[in-house]
Amino acid sequence: MPLWDWNYAFEILPDLLWALVTTIEITLLGSVVALLLGLVFAVLRRLHIPVLDQVLWAFIEVVRSTPLLVQVFFLFFVLPQFGVTLSAFVVGVVGLGVHYATYTSEVYRAGIDAIPKGQWEACTALSLPRLRIWTGVILPQAVPRVLPALGNYVISMFKEVPLLLAIGVVEVVNEARELGSLTFRYTEPYTIAGLLFLLLSYPASMLVRRLERRRVHA
Amino acid sequence: MSTPDTTEPMIVFDGVEKRFGSNVVLKDLHFTVAPGEHVTLIGPSGSGKTTILRLLMTLEQCNEGTISVGGRYLSHEMRGGKLGPPREKYLRDVRKHIGMVFQQFNLFPNMTVRGNLIEGPTRVLGLSRDEANGRAEELLDLVGLKEKIDAHPTQLSGGQQQRVAIARALAMRPDVLLLDEVTSALDPELVAGVLKLLQDIGDTTDITILCVTHEMGFARDFSHRVMMFDGGRVLEDAPPAKLFTDPDHQRTRDFLHAVLNH
Amino acid sequence: MENLPQIVGVLSDGLPETVIATLGGVLLTIILSIVAGLLLLSSSRTVRGVTRVYVEGFRGTSEVVQLFWIYFVLPVLVGFQLLPLFAGIVVLGLNHGAYGAEIVRGAVRSVPRAQYEGAIALSLSPAQRMRRVILPQAVVEMLPPFNNLFIQLLKSSAILALITVPEVTRQAREVLIPNFGADTLLIFGVTFVIYLVLAALITLVMRLLERMASARLGRRPSRAARAAARAAGPTGTEGVAV
Numbered sequence: 001m002p003l004w005d006w007n008y009a010f011e012i013l014p015d016l017l018w019a020l021v022t023t024i025e026i027t028l029l030g031s032v033v034a035l036l037l038g039l040v041f042a043v044l045r046r047l048h049i050p051v052l053d054q055v056l057w058a059f060i061e062v063v064r065s066t067p068l069l070v071q072v073f074f075l076f077f078v079l080p081q082f083g084v085t086l087s088a089f090v091v092g093v094v095g096l097g098v099h100y101a102t103y104t105s106e107v108y109r110a111g112i113d114a115i116p117k118g119q120w121e122a123c124t125a126l127s128l129p130r131l132r133i134w135t136g137v138i139l140p141q142a143v144p145r146v147l148p149a150l151g152n153y154v155i156s157m158f159k160e161v162p163l164l165l166a167i168g169v170v171e172v173v174n175e176a177r178e179l180g181s182l183t184f185r186y187t188e189p190y191t192i193a194g195l196l197f198l199l200l201s202y203p204a205s206m207l208v209r210r211l212e213r214r215r216v217h218a
Numbered sequence: 219m220s221t222p223d224t225t226e227p228m229i230v231f232d233g234v235e236k237r238f239g240s241n242v243v244l245k246d247l248h249f250t251v252a253p254g255e256h257v258t259l260i261g262p263s264g265s266g267k268t269t270i271l272r273l274l275m276t277l278e279q280c281n282e283g284t285i286s287v288g289g290r291y292l293s294h295e296m297r298g299g300k301l302g303p304p305r306e307k308y309l310r311d312v313r314k315h316i317g318m319v320f321q322q323f324n325l326f327p328n329m330t331v332r333g334n335l336i337e338g339p340t341r342v343l344g345l346s347r348d349e350a351n352g353r354a355e356e357l358l359d360l361v362g363l364k365e366k367i368d369a370h371p372t373q374l375s376g377g378q379q380q381r382v383a384i385a386r387a388l389a390m391r392p393d394v395l396l397l398d399e400v401t402s403a404l405d406p407e408l409v410a411g412v413l414k415l416l417q418d419i420g421d422t423t424d425i426t427i428l429c430v431t432h433e434m435g436f437a438r439d440f441s442h443r444v445m446m447f448d449g450g451r452v453l454e455d456a457p458p459a460k461l462f463t464d465p466d467h468q469r470t471r472d473f474l475h476a477v478l479n480h
Numbered sequence: 481m482e483n484l485p486q487i488v489g490v491l492s493d494g495l496p497e498t499v500i501a502t503l504g505g506v507l508l509t510i511i512l513s514i515v516a517g518l519l520l521l522s523s524s525r526t527v528r529g530v531t532r533v534y535v536e537g538f539r540g541t542s543e544v545v546q547l548f549w550i551y552f553v554l555p556v557l558v559g560f561q562l563l564p565l566f567a568g569i570v571v572l573g574l575n576h577g578a579y580g581a582e583i584v585r586g587a588v589r590s591v592p593r594a595q596y597e598g599a600i601a602l603s604l605s606p607a608q609r610m611r612r613v614i615l616p617q618a619v620v621e622m623l624p625p626f627n628n629l630f631i632q633l634l635k636s637s638a639i640l641a642l643i644t645v646p647e648v649t650r651q652a653r654e655v656l657i658p659n660f661g662a663d664t665l666l667i668f669g670v671t672f673v674i675y676l677v678l679a680a681l682i683t684l685v686m687r688l689l690e691r692m693a694s695a696r697l698g699r700r701p702s703r704a705a706r707a708a709a710r711a712a713g714p715t716g717t718e719g720v721a722v
Binding site: 275276277306310313314316317318320322324325326327328337338341342370371372373386387390 | 602
Binding site: 003061062064065066067068069070073074077078081106107109110149159160161162163165166173176177180186187190191193194197198201202205 | 536537539540541542543544545546548549552553556557631634635636637638639641642649652653657662664665668671672675676679680707708710711712
């Protein structure tokens with residue numbers, strides 16, 4: 001048996017690409033959750049509302065310090081006991097999204113903290129309403145400069161999707177595993193799976209790096 | 219002050235050119251410095267004075283010409299009767315005889331004052347810790363900071379840091395000492411003390427000293443020779459008495475006028 | 481609640497595997513980070529290029545793929561299978577070492593050029609310059625991002641459950657869920673606590689090291705550096721361009 005069988009590789013490629021679509025879907029939907037929820041976390045924490053502030057802090061610390069896999073199991077096994085049954089796909093999107101929201105919230109926070117005090121004071125001097133300060137002055141300045149860091153987290157999420165195979169999501173690596181179990185050939189499926197990740201995430205991270213450099217020099 | 223005799227030069231620049239990209243900083247530069255001589259380099263900023271010190275410390279390599287110190291090439295290495303690019307090992311050997319004090323002190327923050335002073339002597343010259351310590355204490359005594367031996371550089375004032383940096387350079391017992399605007403980063407009230415220290419060192423040792431400074435009073439008292447640089451060339455080279463009172467070039471006169479009325 | 485003792489007992493049985501995997505991974509990460517980080521700064525294009533392939537290869541692919549590849553594919557190629565725990569440690573180390581290399585490279589490059597020049601002026605050799613002057617200063621910059629990296633590694637160790645390592649997460653999933661199906665909240669509650677405590681221990685040790693390293697430089701540990709490391713993207717070194 002050859003170490004690498006090209007015919008077999010081409011035979012399984014369509015199935016793997018099809019599973020890659022699922023991976024990308026989960027990444028994109030999870031990113032939407034992470035980017036929006038993270039922003040909410042960041043703004044809420046900045047408002048320093050008693051109790052809510054401490055609760056949020058504790059929540060973020062717990063989520064950041066414990067494995068995504070355990071959190072996914074939590075959503076998958078615990079929620080149904082409280083009457084909430086989500087599909088594996090939705091658990092994946094929510095789990096990934098919430099986990100990464102705790103990271104993006106720190107990124108937003110750094111961006112917000114970097115806005116000079118003078119900007120806030122100017123808002124006060126103009127008597128701008130609270131909402132307008134955020135949507136018109138602070139966030140439009142803070143978000144663009146943290147885009148590269150956010151982009152990096154989206155790429156990270158993409159690479160973490162495979163651990164959803166533990167709850168039965170058929171993404172690339174799970175598909176590779178199933179293909180392998182049919183033929184007892186694992187070299188081609190897993191190698192192709194790895195290359196697919198590299199093929200997408202390397203150019204993406206190059207793009208982010210370029211964005212980063214433009215920001216630094218701007 | 220008498221000029222030391224100039225039989226065998228300590229430093230020789232022969233046709234040196236230095237470019238940074240397309241910017242020519244030094245052009246066809248020739249000069250020598252005698253052993254024990256104190257030479258001050260003056261001139262407008264960007265005239266290449268500091269580059270000369272950096273070339274001598276091998277922090278930069280020249281593009282054309284040769285530089286030698288104590289009869290050995292610094293810019294090249296003689297191998298098999300031919301001049302080639304110097305290897306790190308060779309450079310390190312020549313470098314041992316040259317010390318430098320920087321404008322920003324460049325003390326190592328991860329070591330105490332003692333650590334900074336014994337680092338070179340123990341690691342490069344192979345002195346024992348005891349010997350190096352003895353030398354360090356002696357030198358700190360000289361620069362008036364004996365009680366600071368176990369302090370961290372960050373705990374010292376700028377003037378104190380620069381004294382330690384001077385002691386660190388002297389701890390290597392260099393033949394040539396390079397002083398690169400050593401008082402420019404100091405608060406005005408600390409300048410005089412450091413200059414006095416350098417004057418003492420100049421008076422009591424036979425180290426060859428090259429100095430870049432904007433302190434014209436110090437340059438006059440300290441130097442045997444002053445070289446006025448402009449546009450990467452030596453415009454004028456004379457004893458301080460002549461250069462400061464009766465320079466040959468209008469450009470020198472203008473420069474001195476600008477600096478002294480600053 | 482009456483099952484709490486058994487649940488804690490079963491999860492504790494997985495603790496040694498989680499701790500060994502994490503410590504082994506951390507050790508390998510430190511070694512690879514320093515070696516690859518310094519090689520990334522080499523003057524040789526070839527050396528830099530080869531190191532880049534390692535760094536980008538591991539940062540560009542999924543850790544689960546890397547794990548499956550080493551556990552299922554490598555045996556076919558080399559003819560023998562690694563023990564699951566060992567394979568896990570190798571992947572944790574290789575993966576996080578690739579991230580750590582960028583941390584080391586960035587920290588070394590952040591040491592001011594003047595420090596190199598000071599070391600050259602004392603005629604220190606290139607190795608002495610790095611070991612005696614540059615690295616001790618760079619270490620202070622490295623510790624906060626490495627703290628984050630090691631916590632990532634601890635969290636990643638859970639994926640070893642996927643290749644049958646009986647660590648904490650696998651104990652929860654494979655032993656407890658089938659047997660104590662009614663106590664899922666408790667099971668995962670305790671699991672979270674275990675990881676939280678381990679993460680806190682890592683942070684404690686790293687803060688201690690940070691304080692020691694800062695004291696050597698006559699500085700206080702910098703809050704700003706820690707905040708920056710926290711906000712930094714997964715690439716670690718660049719952080720948020722603010």
